[in-house]
Structure formats: C-alpha cells, structure tokens
Amino acid sequence: MDGRGADVKTSGSAGLARTGAVLIWLSVAVLLLSMIVLFSYMFLRTGTTLTVDDFSRDPDDIWTTTIDVVDMGSLSITVDSEEPVEIELTVLDSRGRVERTYAQKTPIEKEILMMDGGRYTVEIVMIDDEADISDLEVEIVSTGLEAINICLGSICFLGMFAGIGLTGLIFTILSISRRNSELRPPEILPPWLAGSYRYPPPPAQYHYMPPPSPYYYEGPPVGRQHTPLDGDWGRADHWNRRGGGEW
Amino acid sequence: MVSAPLAILFGSAVVLLPLISLGIWTIILLRFFPYSRNTFLGFSLIKEVDASLRLIVISLAPVFFITASLLSAGISVILEGGVMLMFIPFYDTGAGIPETLSVMSAGPIEESAKLLLAFSLYLSFYLIWRARKKKGKDGWKGNGVKDAMLCGLFVGASFGVFESMLYMFGHFTELAAKGPSLEIIDPLIWRFVFGVAIHAMYTGIASAGLGRETNFRRIGMTAAVLSVSIVLHAVFNGVQGLVTFILEWEGWVAFVVTDIIQMILMVITFIIFVLLWKKGDSLHMPG
Numbered sequence: 001m002d003g004r005g006a007d008v009k010t011s012g013s014a015g016l017a018r019t020g021a022v023l024i025w026l027s028v029a030v031l032l033l034s035m036i037v038l039f040s041y042m043f044l045r046t047g048t049t050l051t052v053d054d055f056s057r058d059p060d061d062i063w064t065t066t067i068d069v070v071d072m073g074s075l076s077i078t079v080d081s082e083e084p085v086e087i088e089l090t091v092l093d094s095r096g097r098v099e100r101t102y103a104q105k106t107p108i109e110k111e112i113l114m115m116d117g118g119r120y121t122v123e124i125v126m127i128d129d130e131a132d133i134s135d136l137e138v139e140i141v142s143t144g145l146e147a148i149n150i151c152l153g154s155i156c157f158l159g160m161f162a163g164i165g166l167t168g169l170i171f172t173i174l175s176i177s178r179r180n181s182e183l184r185p186p187e188i189l190p191p192w193l194a195g196s197y198r199y200p201p202p203p204a205q206y207h208y209m210p211p212p213s214p215y216y217y218e219g220p221p222v223g224r225q226h227t228p229l230d231g232d233w234g235r236a237d238h239w240n241r242r243g244g245g246e247w
Numbered sequence: 248m249v250s251a252p253l254a255i256l257f258g259s260a261v262v263l264l265p266l267i268s269l270g271i272w273t274i275i276l277l278r279f280f281p282y283s284r285n286t287f288l289g290f291s292l293i294k295e296v297d298a299s300l301r302l303i304v305i306s307l308a309p310v311f312f313i314t315a316s317l318l319s320a321g322i323s324v325i326l327e328g329g330v331m332l333m334f335i336p337f338y339d340t341g342a343g344i345p346e347t348l349s350v351m352s353a354g355p356i357e358e359s360a361k362l363l364l365a366f367s368l369y370l371s372f373y374l375i376w377r378a379r380k381k382k383g384k385d386g387w388k389g390n391g392v393k394d395a396m397l398c399g400l401f402v403g404a405s406f407g408v409f410e411s412m413l414y415m416f417g418h419f420t421e422l423a424a425k426g427p428s429l430e431i432i433d434p435l436i437w438r439f440v441f442g443v444a445i446h447a448m449y450t451g452i453a454s455a456g457l458g459r460e461t462n463f464r465r466i467g468m469t470a471a472v473l474s475v476s477i478v479l480h481a482v483f484n485g486v487q488g489l490v491t492f493i494l495e496w497e498g499w500v501a502f503v504v505t506d507i508i509q510m511i512l513m514v515i516t517f518i519i520f521v522l523l524w525k526k527g528d529s530l531h532m533p534g
Contacts, residue, residue, distance in 0.1 A: 017302035024306045031313075032262055039416060040258030043423055044251065076424070141424050165310070172306040179299045 013182055016175035023168025027161050034157030041153065050140040055124065055133060063124040063133050069142045071117040076141040079108040079124070085135060088125040094118030103127065106136065257419040265411035268443045269404055276400070280524065282393050283400075315364045316405035322360040323406075327353055347488030354481030361402050361450040362473060369398040369457050391458030392527030396520075399454025400447045407446030411438050433502045441513060445483070448520045452476045455523045475519060483512050 055063040069075055079089065084105040091099040091112060099120070100112055114120070122140055126133065277284045330352040337345035372394070418435045425431065453476035456468030486508045490501050 013299040014302060017299045017306065021302045021306040024309060028309045028313075032266075035262045035412070036255070036258045038258075039261045040251075040254045042416070043254035043257045043420065049424070139425075168306060169310060172303055175299060175303055179303070182299075 013175045013179035016171050016178055020168045020171030020175055023164050023171060025168075027163075027165030027168060030157065030164060031161045034154075034161060037157065038153060050122075050138070052133060052136055052138040054140075055138070057133075061125070063126075064121055065140070066119050066121050067140055067142050069114045069117050069120050071115070073114050073117060073142060075112045075114060075120060076139075077108065077110045077112070077122065078137075078139045079106050080137045081106045081131070081135050083131075083135075085131040086127040087131075087136070088123075088127055090123040090125075092121040092123065094120065096121075253423070257423060261412055261415045261419055264415060264439050265408045265443055268411070268439055269408055272404070272444045272447065282390065282524075283397055311368065312401070312405045315368065315402045316409040319357075319360045319364045319402060319406045320409045322363070323353070323357045326356045326360070330356065346491075347485060350488040351481040351485045353484050354477045354479075357406070357446075358449055358453050358473060358477045358480055361399070361406055361446070362453045362469075362476075365395070365399040365402040365450055365454040366457055368402060369395050369454065372398065390527050391460065392455055393458070393524060395454045395456070395458035396451045396524060396527065398457070399450040399452070402454075403447035403450030404443050406450070407443035410446065411442035414438050414442070429499055429502055433506065437506070437509075445513060445516065448516050449476045449480050452479075452516070452520050452523060455527070458527070472523065479512065479516050479519070483509055483516075486512070 050065055050067055054065045056065065057063055067075070075091065077089065077091070079087065084107075086103075086105045087108075088101065088103040089108060089110075090101040093099050093116070099114075100110070102108060102110065120142075124133065124136070124138070331349050334345045334349040415435065415438055418431055418438065421431050422435075453469070453473045455472045456465055456470070459465040459468050486505055490496050490505050496504065
C-alpha cells in the first residue's frame, strides 16, 4: 500500500501484529467452543415429555395433567387422532389462571412460550361425546433451560472471549500505529516515535555484480573516465543508471 | 431427554455446519469469480503487502465478521420483533395473511440492516483501497461495483451464519424431541446448503450500487438493487407463508412445492447477482 514493496522492514509492528492475530483467532476458537458447550447444554436441558397416559380424570370429566416449565421455556402441545375429534384444550399457569385455550378439532399443534416458569396444568375436555381420551395421541413437551445457569455460563465464556479478543485487538491497533511510524521518515515524526523508523534496505542491484560478459558490454558510461575496469562493470553500471533511481 | 454424546453432537453441528457451508461457498466464490480472488489475495497474500499489514488484515477479518453479524442480526431482531408484535393481534383472524406478512417483513428489515453494515464496511475499506486502485499495481485495477458487492457478500454471509445457527438450534431441538421427520430434516438441509449463501447474495446484490462513481448514480442504483433484493427476499419468505398459513398445505406436498419454488427463486437470485457482477466492468470507472 505504501509503494515500497516487501523489502520494507516492519519487524517491530509485525511482532505486535502476530501476537494480535494469535490472540484474536484464539478468542474466536474460545467463542466457537463456548457456543458448542452452550448449545450442547441446552440440548441436555430439553425437558420432560408427557403422553395421554399421564392424564387423569377429575370429577368434572376434565382430563388433566401437570408439567414443569422453567423460566423462558416453551411448551409444545400436539394432539392428534385417526378421526378428527373436537376437544377443548386449556393451559393454566401455576396460579390457576388460563394461559391459553383452544376449542377445535384435532389435529392441534401449539407452541407456547412461557416467560414465567412453574407447574403448568393442561386440561382436555372431550366436546365430542362419542370420543374418548384413549382415541387421542397426545404429546406435551416442555423445552427450556434454566436462565441462571445459562447466564453464568455465558458470562464466563463470553468474558474469556471478550478478554482475549480485546487484548488481541489492542495488540493489532498498536501494530497499526507502530507500522505507520515505521513507514515514515524520522524527520516528520514526533521525537518519541522517530526511533522506531526502519530505513528500507538499498535495492538489490547495488549489491549485485553480474559476471563479465562481452555480449552485454555497452561501453563506458557517459561522463565518466574510462578505465580498463569499466569493461567488467559495464552491465551493472547500465542497470544502475536505468533502474537505480526508482528507490 | 437427550443423551450427553448426542447433545454434544447436536451442539457441534449447530455451530459448525453454518461455518462449513460458509467455507464451501467461499471456495466456490474464489474459484469462479477471479476478481474476488484478486481482492482477497490483495489483502492477505499478495507479495507487495508487508508482513505487518497481512497479519493486521488476518486479525481484523474475524473482528469485522463477528461485529457485522451481531449488529445486523441485532437490528433485524429488534425491528422484526416490533413488526411481529403489531401483527400478533391479527393472527388466526385473517386467513393466514397477517402471518404471511409478518414473515415477509424480514425482507425489507434484514436487507436494510445488512446494507447499512455493508456500506460502513465499504466506506472503511474504500479509503484504504483507493490509493491502491489509482496506482493499479500488478495490473490490478480496482472496481468499485465489485468491491461493494464483496463487502455485501461479507456482511450477508456473517448474518447468514448467525441466523443459520439460531434456526439450526431450533431444528435440532425438534429433532431431539420428536425424532427425524421430513418437517425437520428438509429445513435443516436447506439451512446447511443455502442459509449462508442466499443471505450473502441478497446483500451482494443490494450493495452493488454503493460502488458507483457519483453520488447521484450511487443513490439511484442502490435504491434500485435494494428494491430487487428486498422483493426477492420477501417473496422467498412469502412462499413459506403462502403454503403454510394461507393454503394450509401439509406433509411432503407442501415441502416439495416450497422447495421447488424457492429453488427457482434461488437460481433467479444467482443470475441477478452474476449479471450485476459482470455488469460491474462497464458500470464503474476506476479512480
């Protein structure tokens, strides 16, 4: 970007940049690992599953069951049957208040998000008199996770990710600053940065002496005293005059 | 309850599958779009870049990727949540239309959020790239339209990875609870194959106008391509809403119909992306 090419020495900034790169990619690895752990934990926390066998009949001919749901969890209810059966499905929260109620024919498939956890009651009333609860295929799944555990785990892992990542970012920013100072001549830099400037090495052709070859001899350079040695240095001198000025 | 090994397998799959998809699509991009390869090499591997700059770019790439994904997804989640709350009172009352509109609202919201991030990224990097473009080093002339599309691809892919992880978690949760079925496996495969790529292409299309040479053309073309991107995204989502909520189709017929229509939309999106990419040569004047 600076037009000087790869020969520019930026060793000080390269060291900082290398440390920054290692730390940032390490933090990415921590993030991925922590996400794998958190997702795995969430799968492990998949809650209980109830079926039609878990329902009991109360004196009012209502089939009821209870299921525990954690805070921010969800309740998935599926009711199916071979022939459509009309039922009334009610979900009550732990205080006995109606959370949801559906009166319709099967199949019923509902996903309810619960902000407040607790023991929820699911009631089924058979509106269709000819049908029985045994005709139904019921599946109630409480999925959820304990918010406190997830929060603690997340804070721990994300703290590591942020800590390592931010340290890496600081190294990278320092490297950018250092590189800028390395690429500027010391006379335009403030005194406290001037010492870090690395002068680029001279172009390679100044050090290179090609083998003497009569095919490339073009005579002595203009304006110079011809000596017997010039014959051997002709090609290098020619290169210097053509390309040496670029740097 | 899921056993521990299965939970770890699912957890790993949720995180790694979108990243594998990202890797595959990146290889395809670098293989078939030489300009993207040149730009990529220009930043990371080209000989002229000194070791410090190469390492700085390697360090900052994941920082930008994660930041872009969190910001674009965060903005989208907040706005989509607000729109959904507006539609919820009308659910179950409008023959599936409110539900479908709610799903379709992801198009304008997500595309606008991603474009905002792509514009920020393009603006940041264009200032760095500009000097290089003017010099035309290694015979490489920068192309603003393609550069902007690459920024769009980057931001779109970051959003796609984040979204795919969230959706895959939902699908794997269902898989753990209910076992394998067409309703679970079909969207999982879709997410793995196209989840990242489709978002990247939408934002790539929407960002094409950012690289035009004057503000008038920049705003005009961005408005046009952003509209195309929003329509494509909304229709893509709308197909699911139409089949699921309005027509209320179920079973394999619903999945096959949805998949075929979405596949056609995917091909159309890809063709538009390639046309814009090719057109980039004639649209932009370097420098």
